[in-house]
Amino acid sequence: MDFPGHDDGERWHTWCPLLAFSAIFFGATLCAAILTPPVHRVLCSLAPGSAVAAHALAKPLAKLVDRLRWPFLAIGLVWLLKKENGRPWLRFPKNQGCWKFFLLGSLLAVTVCCWQMVHANWHGRPIGLAVLLAFAAAPLVAFLEEIVFRGLLLHSAERAMGRTMGAVICSLFFACVHFNIPSGAPPMATMASVSIFSGLVAGWDLLTAVFFTFQPIPFLSLFLLGLVLCRWTRRFGSLLPAIGFHWSIALAALLFRRLVVGCPAPINSPLCPILLCIVLICDSHGHHRSTKHP
Numbered sequence: 001m002d003f004p005g006h007d008d009g010e011r012w013h014t015w016c017p018l019l020a021f022s023a024i025f026f027g028a029t030l031c032a033a034i035l036t037p038p039v040h041r042v043l044c045s046l047a048p049g050s051a052v053a054a055h056a057l058a059k060p061l062a063k064l065v066d067r068l069r070w071p072f073l074a075i076g077l078v079w080l081l082k083k084e085n086g087r088p089w090l091r092f093p094k095n096q097g098c099w100k101f102f103l104l105g106s107l108l109a110v111t112v113c114c115w116q117m118v119h120a121n122w123h124g125r126p127i128g129l130a131v132l133l134a135f136a137a138a139p140l141v142a143f144l145e146e147i148v149f150r151g152l153l154l155h156s157a158e159r160a161m162g163r164t165m166g167a168v169i170c171s172l173f174f175a176c177v178h179f180n181i182p183s184g185a186p187p188m189a190t191m192a193s194v195s196i197f198s199g200l201v202a203g204w205d206l207l208t209a210v211f212f213t214f215q216p217i218p219f220l221s222l223f224l225l226g227l228v229l230c231r232w233t234r235r236f237g238s239l240l241p242a243i244g245f246h247w248s249i250a251l252a253a254l255l256f257r258r259l260v261v262g263c264p265a266p267i268n269s270p271l272c273p274i275l276l277c278i279v280l281i282c283d284s285h286g287h288h289r290s291t292k293h294p
Helices: 010-049 051-057 061-083 099-118 128-161 163-177 196-207 209-213 216-236 240-259 271-292
Strands: none
Touching: 010 051, 010 061, 010 128, 010 196, 061 128, 061 196, 099 240, 099 271, 128 163, 128 216, 128 240, 163 209, 163 216, 196 209, 216 240, 216 271
């Protein structure tokens, strides 16, 4: 990949994609934090007659920053994606179907969900729109996150640090960004006004949320999931296996969150990292046997 800039040798060129990804991510958060005050004023003016605006104002301010940074992330990552269009795993060959990985992820997710519900009271919620939204959101989330993490960040980190450290850094970042703002954060509806300083503080809260909401089992589960997806992306030379596996797990998580109350989320189950470790071990053993005996 050719990046314009100083010709300081091969080391600069190996780190340039990772630095570009970092600049896009943190720059998008900064732009969203600056844009937060006027958007907050618009939401406050629409809230009396808009259920969507009222729902948005019930969330912490950092959630608004999170939503607003995605358009900026998309613009920057589209540029970076154009630079990466020669990478094989950014293509989608027909012979790398994702259905078997979707089924494998579904089996793992259903196992963890059932385990969680055994030890808690289960209460069904009305399905309807909640189920439709989960089925619509899951493939979109899986596709976009795999483009960002395994399609762009993984290659950038591997180029700068090597395959092993690149996969570890990509998986750590994947785990960190999935931790939400602390539940004790005040909703926007209780805030009389929002200044640029408030937006910057909310952006900082968003970036450092993992330090306030860290839990070992969910973090380990997300880290191991990231390693599995990185391994399959490198092994098969395509994002389709990772998208299929991620899709099924995201769908199960969304359905569980919207339909089940009275028990912890599946990501909190100790069974989750155990099953992911088994997947990693079996995949490593199977790949070793296939390369040893073609």
